[in-house]
Amino acid sequence: MSILNRLNEIRATIDAACERSESGAKNVNIIAVTKYVSVEKTKEVLDAGVLHIGENRVEDSMEKVHTLGERGIWHFIGNLQSKKVKQMIDKFEFIHSLDRLSLAKEINKRVAQGAKVKCFVQVNVSGEESKSGLNPEETFSFIQKLAAFPAIEVIGLMTMAPFVDDVETVRPYFRKLRELRDEIAEKDLEHAPCRELSMGMSNDYVVAVEEGATFVRIGSALVGKE
Numbered sequence: 702m703s704i705l706n707r708l709n710e711i712r713a714t715i716d717a718a719c720e721r722s723e724s725g726a727k728n729v730n731i732i733a734v735t736k737y738v739s740v741e742k743t744k745e746v747l748d749a750g751v752l753h754i755g756e757n758r759v760e761d762s763m764e765k766v767h768t769l770g771e772r773g774i775w776h777f778i779g780n781l782q783s784k785k786v787k788q789m790i791d792k793f794e795f796i797h798s799l800d801r802l803s804l805a806k807e808i809n810k811r812v813a814q815g816a817k818v819k820c821f822v823q824v825n826v827s828g829e830e831s832k833s834g835l836n837p838e839e840t841f842s843f844i845q846k847l848a849a850f851p852a853i854e855v856i857g858l859m860t861m862a863p864f865v866d867d868v869e870t871v872r873p874y875f876r877k878l879r880e881l882r883d884e885i886a887e888k889d890l891e892h893a894p895c896r897e898l899s900m901g902m903s904n905d906y907v908v909a910v911e912e913g914a915t916f917v918r919i920g921s922a923l924v925g926k927e
């Protein structure tokens with residue numbers, strides 16, 4: 702199946718999920734995760750009309766960003782080491798993995814004067830040891846502290862659910878992230894409007910959309926693996 706056909710199927714599946722669910726967002730953005738594929742394949746994704754591209758490694762993304770840069774909106778979705786911020790910061794419009802103050806400080810230092818980076822704070826809702834992110838209980842106080850860094854705009858929360866066969870078992874994690882997002886958005890912090898939810902991957906995006914995802918990060922189901 703071509704990327705365009707897969708994209709159309711995924712879009713239809715998302716629309717249906719939004720319609721069935723009261724918690725579903727009206728507008729869900731698809732981020733094509735191209736970390737498994739080549740520059741060529743990434744170009745095909747853009748040609749098919751996807752605007753948002755997600756990458757999780759600084760080194761691996763640089764060739765794509767340099768070749769295709771202007772055509773896409775780039776999302777950094779992986780763990781980000783502070784020492785690599787300098788190299789990637791003016792290429793990526795969104796960072797989905799803000800999870801510590803030292804990283805916020807580095808981003809703030811490296812961003813062009815007056816510019817803002819749209820950041821998701823990563824939350825480890827499931828509490829799995831192997832996953833990064835803050836505990837839900839410490840997320841709000843972390844976000845309050847980010848007010849010290851003018852270049853950081855907290856646009857929402859991000860999570861990765863455990864990989865499971867029965868996706869219904871991850872629904873409570875997505876719901877919990879939505880409830881946490883609602884609580885934080887209600888505080889109306891100037892540096893943290895916190896309206897977005899980055900959640901849902903190839904295996905669980907339907908459930909994530911039903912629970913209110915506004916950005917889904919889809920790799921293998923859309924671009925395959927090379």
Ligand SMILES: *Cc1c(COP(=O)(O)O)cnc(C)c1O
Binds near residue numbers: 736779
């Ligand atoms: C790889 C990755 C994805 C996409 O994974 P698929 O299961 O292939 O859709 C989404 N989010 C993050 C953070 C990833 O690292």
